[in-house]
Amino acid sequence: MSVFAALFTSSQAMQTQSHVLTRISDNVANMNTTGYKTFDAHLRESVNHITPRGTYVGVNSVDVRHADAQGIIQSTGRPLDVAINGDGYFVTNPAFDGSGTQHFTRDGATQTALGPDGNAYLVNSSGQFYQGWEAAPDGTVDTTGPLVPVQVEAAGGLAGEPTTEVTFSANINADATKSHTFQTAVWSPPDATGANDSYALLMTWTPGDPGSNAWSVSYTVRAPDGSDTLLDTTTEVTFDGGGQYVGPADPTVVTVPFADGSSSAVTVDLSETTQFGASGFQENYQETNGFPAGRVSQVAFDNFGRLQAQYSNGQSRVLYQLAVADFPAPQNLEDAGHTMFTYREEAGAPDIYGVDTLSTRTAMVAGSVEGSTVDLTREFSNMITTQKAYSTSATVYRTSDEMVRTATALKQ
Incomplete structure (x- = not known):
């Protein structure tokens, strides 16, 4: 040389x-x-x-x-952080309407920013909007639809719902000679302001002839002001000699009146009751639907990448599902800086999906991020x-x- x-x-x-x-x-x-x-x-x-x-x-x-290496999952305790454990990338877009170039990242340390409509949305450190699917009112998510920005405050509150079903379980004292009354809560339909009231449904058990194992259940509605309304409906309940419920086979439907003149049909299921003498009258449990109006108390991701709102009335609702994109050859993605990548044909056709209970290749870890x-x-x-x-x-x-x-x- x-x-x-x-x-x-x-x-x-x-x-x-x-x-x-x-x-x-x-x-x-x-x-x-x-x-x-x-x-x-x-x-x-x-x-x-x-x-x-x-x-x-x-x-x-x-x-x-x-690009395809897995980092260590680190807990942050922040409810809007989420990490991917396994395959896939979060999908982000710099444009609110989705017209920008899609980016892919493993960075799940989310932030919030105002969108053009004045609502708060999830963004990454570069200000790009995380993409996903909005849930239907019943919480189901259609992952075949178009991707949209994930809105953090998608629900300012949750309207109340009236009670339509009551399942009541208790032991009825086989030796009783006097009536005994149980009580369960019933919520009225929302009024014009969105508020609904709590009424009480009183179930009075009156024993039949001695040794008949028969009881007559009458119903009374107690309004919030303390006034009582006796209903015309009664249920004739019978037990066998072993204290097990025999009938009626179908639940009873009672019409509950409310102070504003409206009413609701409530199905009352008493088939879980028993009749034993040694236990006396003892309530086991009661299950009712319906609830009052509530406000959002917390918004957080679950371990499927679903954004859930917790409400002050104890209810919860799925708002959005984060989208995950996977590629046959992710190492061929184009580096875009700031922990993000863009698509190249060499990476293969992307598979965009939502993590669910059937997924084995990808898991979400809520309240955590993936480290370097x-x-x-x-x-x-x-x-x-x-x-x-x-x-x-x-x-x-x-x-x-x-x-x-x-x-x-x-x-x-």
Whole structure:
């Protein structure tokens, strides 16, 4: 190799090692960056130049982003943070209407920002909107529909619902000779202001003839002001000799009147009651539907990437489902910076889906984020090796330069 070829080769080597050091420093600087994927610079030989005396080989670098590597899941305790454990990426879009270029990221450290409509939406650190599907009022999600931004405050409150079903379980004292009254709550339909009131449905059990194992249940409605209304409906309940419920086979439907003149048909199921003498009258449980109006008390993700609202009335509703995108070759995604990637054909056709109970390749971890994949020990080891290689290349360059200067001086 000529002296000038040595100059070119060593210069190229120093540039390459300098680039490798840049990648190492980037990795170290992002060791605590959520969802960051290690960026490596691998060396490869390249042809420097060709002369009649031979071919001279140099070196350059090839950047490799480990986009498909799994980072450690770290708990944050923040209800709107979510991590992906397994395959897939969150889908984000810089445009609120979805007209921008889709980006893909493993960074689940969410933030909130106002959208053009004045509502709060989930965004990442770059201000891009997380994408997903809005749930129907019953909580079901159609993951075949178009992606939309995930709105955090999708429900300012939850309207109350009237009670239509009551399941009551208790033990009825087989030795009783007097009536006994149980009570359950009944919610009225919402009024014009959206409020609904709590009424009480009183069930009075009156024993039949001794030894008949028969009871007559009458119903009374107690209004919020304390006034009582006796209903015309009664239920004739019978038990067998072992204290087990016999009939009636079908639940009783009672019409509950309300103060505003409206009424609701309430189905009362007493089939879970028993008749034993030793236990006396004892309520086991009661289940009723219906609830009062409530306000949002908390919004958080569950372990399926579903955004759920908890309400002050004890109810909960699914608002949105986060979308996850997976690729046959995710390492071929285009690096877009800030822990994000964009699509390239080499990555394969994306599969966009929502995580559910049947999914085995992807799991969501609520209240957590995925940490960086940077291995600090490995990076410092690579840095020492690279610095040594840079120093060696610099020595070759310096020696070659001195040889050129000496030859120039001899010629003079």
